Amino acid sequence: MSDPYQAIYEEIIHEHYKKPKYRRILEGLPYAENPSCGDRVRISIQVGDDGHIASAAFDGSGCSISMSSADILAEDLIGKTPEEARAQVERFLAVLRGELDVDELDAYGDAAAFKGIARLPVRVKCAALAWRAALAQLDAIKSKGNKAAAS
Amino acid sequence: MSDPYQAIYEEIIHEHYKKPKYRRILEGLPYAENPSCGDRVRISIQVGDDGHIASAAFDGSGCSISMSSADILAEDLIGKTPEEARAQVERFLAVLRGELDVDELDAYGDAAAFKGIARLPVRVKCAALAWRAALAQLDAIKSKGNKAAAS
Amino acid sequence: MKTTFSALAEGADISINAAVARELKKEYPIFRTLPNLVYLDNAATTQKPLSVLDAERDFYMQSCANVHRAIHTIGEEATARYEKARSSMARFIGAAPKELIFTRGTTESINLVARTFGETLREGDEIILSVMEHHANMVPWQQLAERRGVVLKFIPVTDLGELDLAEYEKLVSPRTRLVAVTMVSNVLGTINPIDRIVATARSAGVPVLLDAAQAAPSMPLDVKALGADFVAFSGHKMYGPFGIGILWGSETMLDRMPPFLGGGDMISEVRLEGFSVNELPYKFEAGTPPIAQAIGLEAAAEWLSSVGLEALGEYESALARRFLDAIKDIPGLRVMGSARQRAGIVAFTLENAHAHDVAAYLDRRGIAVRAGHHCAHPLARRFGVVSSARASFGAYNLPEDADAAARALADAQEAL
């Protein structure tokens, strides 16, 4: 944890935790949960007519890592196509699983703040929570889209 | 195993193993067995008219410790009453279990040769085998005696 | 220097014992590596004194061999050392060596009972647990309930964090086959009234299993005096190595139980058609046991006995009281439980701050506390808490440690 940017990262996480921009009360969506600490997050993703994500929001309760991660995620998704979003989310999760180098995160705006976390086995689960929820949402959007296309 | 008598003890054990005095083919008696090494011994004990053990013998197969121990046991029992024999056998077994000091064995003729063995957890079972068989035989004698007395 | 804790009246000045703890701390190499570490996660695992590390290493360097079947000298020595460790541990809890089974830890010990004694139970038979049990003393019985239709009943926990004994007495029925409870709660710190719990069970002819994972490092155990049938604990929570634990069972019970794992050492004879079982305690120790770890555990028990186990437990309780006193005015801080008999364990929540963040904040100040559910989901639910932070004290903790943690918490309350 001797990363020189550590303090900046902590500041970013703290900001998103204390002053989330994408937190809203959501209804009817499933929670992703981390039973070992009780953290829960749900994510809403809306695709606009241009096929790009027009808005994203989250709702839930948990520690600063899981909540800030949800806020950063929402910010990150907006403007991407669902396919781009999915690839982005999967890369992020692969970094947390240790399958990709943490420097991957440099390409991700504020998500780079989780570079330190990726080395902490326990908190990785907190950071991953919202992104797991987003993956489920993106799957739902895709199958709805497919169904729409088929009908 | 830095006992100064160690060499003498080994000689005693070797003698009883190579030239047993009380080994005979016995029939109809149960074996005591040590399944972990396959050693087996059975003991015959005859009480004379004077209530003292008149003869003892053994039969079986096994390592030098279990066989010499059987020969020494037989020698030791002859001339004792069944009660004296039982007390003697129980003391010997208690030494092997570590419940009595090994110096107890000094009072036992050649059985003193097992002083070194008492510190070797694996070989204790070999040394004890014949004495366990003798205990069973003494029990049988006692219950027969009781039955005889009762009838 | 004095290195034995003294029995002090509650509320007495603990500086005598603090001086002892300061001296003992030098025997723990990790504090040479990390001199600023304030380690308050002793209920999860304790640090290991040099004597424990050396006992294991000496064994490996002097008489490393497999046990029970070797004729050669180092094999005889290894067997003697392993069996001496058994005798020492038996003496440590007032038991006979043949009643003492080496396991991997409390969890395996309890599972062993659930899969041997438990397999003798019938559908509709009842087992009494409590709501404050660690998952280790809950899940094995839930698995048994699934397998054999056994019914589980739970002693409720009062708001104080104590077992509701009146309710307990009502739970005992003619179908009750076992009472399995913890001696000390690993969350609330509650020291349960084991004498009363055992007496009630005994008078109904019901056997008792005690989870002593938290008790073994902080109070002398005497299985005869406890009057229980099974006692389970872990080496790593009592200053000993990982990978070793104890199941004590009364000879009568152990004799009646079927064996657990199958393999070498637990058998007396094997044929293609079947096997016959070895005598106690080997019947329950299949395969090569954790030999070096048993020897390390023996060293830990000797260490605990030498420092004065009873007074150590009281010292830890005194540290907990000091900590409780120092945090009582922190706004939004809520302590879980306030049992009258409390070991050196304090779990708490801070309003508007997640326990993970509290623990991470303290960690940045060099203070190690735990955060989470502490493997006791149902208890957390009982107190309406999802996640809590927990400080737990050990033999090398000092009053300054309690004070530093309290100060950091006050700051956390403002910062988070």
Place this chain on the structure above:
Amino acid sequence: MKTTFSALAEGADISINAAVARELKKEYPIFRTLPNLVYLDNAATTQKPLSVLDAERDFYMQSCANVHRAIHTIGEEATARYEKARSSMARFIGAAPKELIFTRGTTESINLVARTFGETLREGDEIILSVMEHHANMVPWQQLAERRGVVLKFIPVTDLGELDLAEYEKLVSPRTRLVAVTMVSNVLGTINPIDRIVATARSAGVPVLLDAAQAAPSMPLDVKALGADFVAFSGHKMYGPFGIGILWGSETMLDRMPPFLGGGDMISEVRLEGFSVNELPYKFEAGTPPIAQAIGLEAAAEWLSSVGLEALGEYESALARRFLDAIKDIPGLRVMGSARQRAGIVAFTLENAHAHDVAAYLDRRGIAVRAGHHCAHPLARRFGVVSSARASFGAYNLPEDADAAARALADAQEAL
């Protein structure tokens, strides 16, 4: 100095590898304590190199904490170290980390399968074992047979000490649910033709469990290439600590199996009414695992890889051949088995001398060999032997060791 064994043709001069072994022996502290010890009981347990002892001790001195739930720095470090050990061990056998379960040893690994996979079997289902199995791969299945009416069938062993593959093929039936065999016999030294055994089972759609206790220290394992479903082995037989072992299972199998022991870590959530199970591999690791021992095992695997595992196994076989050659003319000496593929293990009997006495005689000459049934009663019975002596070779053994043992045996034959 070169410290990697070289691949040599059979019958080649082994002095190059002997020089390597002589150099490696210096890494084993026990031979500094006992410089004259000729340790030929490696199949029972191996000695431990300094790197293994240091790995454990360093962990205890630097980041000793419980794993998986701690937020604090040393807890994070402990978790990372433990999971790194898992990844290393997975790499050692070509597996994925989530398929790698830490157990106490081979015995627990096999029991785990018998009590999880085994519980999915029905009365009349069949399991194929062999007559040469260690009790660890026999008794758990006998227990399962008792519990669930499963039928056990045994692959016979030929006079050479090899599995009778023709008979094996006849045993496979539509009711066969598992083939569980050892890769290397711990008595005969036979290296079994695992490829053929697996191929036959695979083509009948039958899963295979391999007992790799003797294989892991003497040949590289690649679970993908082996094609088996389960592989079990022990740390202490591969230069690692006591109290740790591995069960590898394919993800498909592990996912389908119910959990084994219940407790912390193996659950995802617990309510009074029941629990839900955690993901792999934690599902099968209840309670605090042997953390330090896993780290020690990782060091052992690294040591084995660094010295050249395949060539090491061949070197041990060459030592065994040298020993066999040196004892072949001793009157009354009978070697058990003469398999064409033989690891560094030789069991034998001496006419008119009990194996105990042979081992004790050799011990007085400083040579440690084992005597007894080697936890394989049925195999001993197959060869009409009650007790045999066994010499088994390891990485630090020298040609002189084989020669000294052979000389002592010749003398024993005269003296006993």
